[in-house]
Amino acid sequence: MIRVLICDDHAVVRAGLLALLASAPGIEVVGEAAGGEEAVATAAKLAPDVVLMDLQLGPGIDGVEATRRIASPDVRVLVLTTYDTDADVTRAIGAGATGYLLKAERPEELFAAIRAAAQGRTTLSAPVARRAASAPAAPALTDRERDILGQLARGLGNREIARALFISEATVKTHLGRIYTKLGVDTRAGAVAVAKEQRLLP
Amino acid sequence: MIRVLICDDHAVVRAGLLALLASAPGIEVVGEAAGGEEAVATAAKLAPDVVLMDLQLGPGIDGVEATRRIASPDVRVLVLTTYDTDADVTRAIGAGATGYLLKAERPEELFAAIRAAAQGRTTLSAPVARRAASAPAAPALTDRERDILGQLARGLGNREIARALFISEATVKTHLGRIYTKLGVDTRAGAVAVAKEQRLLP
């Protein structure tokens, strides 16, 4: 039996997955977690074979960070989430996830992915794999650029962003220019829109 | 038996709900739908007592519109979704939803809400009801203001927005000013951030 731990911040979804996986032969749900910290603690205690991990976990550490702390050859992490933006996929894989599935996938795919993950084999949802192949060159913002973008999304002006981050206004403008280029926009409003769309901000 | 139709664009979630509701006494799932149009058609054909409706349904008509077309004294619509923004709640209730539940709710609450909905009684998730009580005065943008906001979120300048909507630049600025006031911001970037946060745009 493959021992599975479910991590999702929505109780209804957890219960649904629990009931769904009960019908899957060879798979046994041994525990649930509603948040990142809880997932890390429960995974350490139960030592499951596979952790089904959602990326959006409300307050506390997010699914990527939880994945980073849990993933190991003994405990595989299979991401099961709604979105398939470049940023999410690359961050999750980078954090050590053994697979990346979309909730839109058919349940049989989920079962198969869990079994594959238990053996250390990676599974990517079709849309994810397809876009990974025809990589449109991911923008990949730097940490500092994300900082600026975060302040920008609060509606701050350049002067205010500068003060908030203890740098000069000139530097803010430089970073913004590069952000525009990477995101393919030319205004702050457009940058915020893309950032929210691509889930580049927490 | 209460006959239930499940509408959600995520196959895994549908399967989960199906399995979960199978364990609820007195509740019987008679069908599934992955999109708005499909939900309307299936509801018409099966005449379920309650439709479990997600608001985010990918392409096509959204959950609110589907609710509007389905809701009746014979077919109650119970919204089951992730977000609880003012805009979503008011639009759903306005469209005739008999209840508004969050996926974060405990499964027992879901069962109870389905039974309540079947009898025409309204159920609101605790967080939803709480905020409805202490109403912080919903902004409520006009149709035209939403139009402007939509173009703004594409990163367009005032001149471009004006051309896109066949109005003068002056009018765009007037609308923008009112949008800022209603959203409690004072820059276009801030307006886009709030719009995405509050899910004011499709």
Add this chain to the structure above:
DNA sequence: CCCCGGGTCAGCCGATCGGTTGATGCCCGC
């Protein structure tokens, strides 16, 4: 009938933004 909310438009102002060019310092990998 008149008022009011929503949409439209105008002109003016100072402040801010976006683009450009150029430069310095740091740390990492080859």
Add this chain to the structure above:
DNA sequence: GCGGGCATCAACCGATCGGCTGACCCGGGG
């Protein structure tokens, strides 16, 4: 040890934005 990516800063420019005041038209409800 040297290039290169990253972060930092400067000065300049024209274009745009945000705030303001005032105005017109339309449609519907009191």
